[in-house]
Amino acid sequence: MPRWMRGAALTSLAFVLLVLGAALRPLVLPETHTATPILNSVEIGFVQDMTAHHQQALIMVQRLDRNIDPVVVRLADQLDDTQRLEIGTMLGWLRLANASPVPTHPMAWMHTDDAVPHQHSAAVAMPDKKGPDTIMPGMATMAELDALAAAHGRDAEVLFLQLMFRHHQGGIAMAQAADELLPSGPVKETARSMIQAQGQETGVMGMLLTQLGAAPLP
Structure with missing residues (x-):
């Protein structure tokens, strides 16, 4: 060749x-x-905790006596509708992220590696405690929920507004913490929306408590 x-x-x-x-x-x-995770650990923890937090608000509405001032009933129904929609959105995110809908370590997301503050707000208090014994802020005890179920008339109105006022204050604190820790994304935007909406609802509840001659719980 x-x-x-x-x-x-x-x-x-x-x-x-x-x-x-x-x-x-x-x-x-x-x-x-390496697939980019749909939600980071802060987002998953916040969404899990806020879902559980919202679910207790629905229990409060369910245990409220309906034979009370229609203004309080309408407020309760409004809270129920809003929080159900937000629960649906948050459960959808958790499903996409293949994450459990139930928090295993409440509030631990504030202390994960992804929890790096991106703003500086003196209004946000970060709890130092970490682990399964950490309690989400604003949650009612079983005794308080039982008392609400047994209350009628003005007593039901006052206790419901007091419990929900404190509950919203806790939810706002959690949303403020998430807003501070997250740089961007839909979870951050939802947290900011919760801060605004629950802040307005807290104002209404405070006004109604004043009209009833009662004060918010400590």
């Missing part, structure tokens, strides 16, 4: 081996792609 033909054959063989090697490379050395 002439030298030039041998050279052309070797060149063709080298090209074939190059193409074959490129095709087989993913099988021999699989490429690793």
